[in-house]
Amino acid sequence: QKWDKYSPRQHRHLDFISQxxxxxxxxxGADNIxxxxxxxxxxxxxxxxxxxxxxADSQRDDPELKLILSTNSSLELQEVVIPGSSKTLFCDxxx
Numbered sequence: 001q002k003w004d005k006y007s008p009r010q011h012r013h014l015d016f017i018s019q020x021x022x023x024x025x026x027x028x029g030a031d032n033i034x035x036x037x038x039x040x041x042x043x044x045x046x047x048x049x050x051x052x053x054x055x056a057d058s059q060r061d062d063p064e065l066k067l068i069l070s071t072n073s074s075l076e077l078q079e080v081v082i083p084g085s086s087k088t089l090f091c092d093x094x095x
Contacts, residue, residue, distance in 0.1 A: 056087035065090065 006014065029036045059065050069077065069090070079088040 052082045052089060053085055053087055056082060056089050059090055
């Protein structure tokens, strides 16, 4: 190709693109595990509700959070009461 007809920006772009392989091959979905799993939306499950009481219990027993609370941290942690519960959650109140 004649490189003279391209701008410096196009030279850089073509140089960048040339670093990648142009070898494109078909891989059957079942053999391409990552793509196969990501294409199956129904298998990606998220919890329908957040169990704030369980999070509060986990925070209460978490040694890492206890360490953060006992040291000088850039976090501005505040205890927030969970609505409808007597438990509290530590939340970063920094904006």
